[in-house]
Amino acid sequence: MPDPLLERLPETKLLRLFDALYAQGSVTAVAQLLGLSQPTISIWLAQLREQLGDPLFVRTSGGMSPTPRAEALIGLVRETLDALRQIGGAAPDFDPMRSERRFCVAMSDASHVNLLPHLLGHLRRTATACGLKAGPIDSTLAERLQSGAADLALGLIPGLGAGFYQQTLFTQDWVCLARAGHPRIRAALDLADYRREGHIEIASGTGHELLENALRRARLTREVVLELPGFLGLSAVLETSDLLVTVPRQTGETLSSRKTIHLHACPFPIAPFSVKQHWHARFHQDPGNRWLRQSCMALFGDPQAPTHPATTNPTS
Structure with a gap:
């Protein structure tokens, strides 16, 4: 089957002819192999001879035999055709069990x-x-x-x-976290609780802006007792204080799986x-x-x- 990339590159037709004629030793056989007429094969061979300045293939009793120049070039011709086939082929699959990426x-x-x-x-x-x-x-x-x-x-x-x-x-939507056994928050967290208690603020992340916008829309002020640059150490602070924190749900569910931290519905709307x-x-x-x-x-x-x-x- 003809290679799609080789079909699209004009110069490779001559390389394919060179390779086929070396292997077949017959213009008739090459014409059949490439699906071309014998006159076309003869024209291409003439172009090859002119470009390389050598007869390349001459008639003998055994068919079209390569000249020394053709013998010297056949390896390079086949390497070039193989390289073009690799370029035109599908990208190699990723094998996760073999890769060291x-x-x-x-x-x-x-x-x-x-x-x-x-x-x-x-x-x-x-x-x-x-x-x-x-x-x-x-x-x-x-x-x-x-x-x-x-x-x-x-x-x-x-x-x-x-x-x-x-x-x-x-x-993601939003939830609030407090330690288990918080003295003033035992069931649902309401707006009065949210206003009254001290808070931890996580200052990092693009979600922080959504929280700040929601606080402004709800006209809520809160006492920020502790500001953290991220979530490192948050669970330890929650477990050892009566502070609240407002976080995306997935973070809240992960931290509340410790059983020492309780998850509460957020008492005001925050954009997901x-x-x-x-x-x-x-x-x-x-x-x-x-x-x-x-x-x-x-x-x-x-x-x-x-x-x-x-x-x-x-x-x-």
Whole structure:
């Protein structure tokens, strides 16, 4: 079967003729093999002879025999044809059990709590020789995704635009956390409780702006006793104080699984947000990147969720 790429490149027709004539030793046989007329084969052979300055193949009692020049070139001709076939062929599959690739996934420290343990566990089960690095979400993220220094970014990242793809993993609403045995909050948390108690503020992450907007809309003020740059150490502070914290649900459910921390419905509305995976168009067809995205969808989201170019910044 003719190779599609070789069919599209004009000069390769002469290389294919060279290879076939060397193997067949007959113009008639080569014409049948390539599905061409004998006059066409003769024209191509004349072009080859002119370009290379050598008869290349001459008639003998055994058929069309190669000249010393043709003998010297046949190896290079076949290597060139093989290289072109590889270029035109399908990209190699990614075999997670054989690959030693080190993936870098940019994520917030909340995702270190919620997502990273599950993703690492998946790699340890299905890609045992692969490594994983958790990178930051910062001002260099777009550049790192474009260069390949980061393979994927997980989170609420509205700043990525043209040249990127995004796919929704799940939607987050908000909850409040307090320690089990809190002296004043035993059942449902109401607005009076929320106003009265001291709070922990997590200052990092794009979701923080959603919380601040909701507080302004509800005309709520709160006493921030402790401000943290992230979620590291949050559970220990909650367990040893009477402070409250308002966090995305997945973080709340992860921390409240300790049984020493209780999860409460948020007593005022806060806009939910979508956690998405983001990648650069350069790596859209990369087999390893595609495997990583499919793994994240299987672990955290809906495999049928649509993929969007981020040029129009779609919301789902």
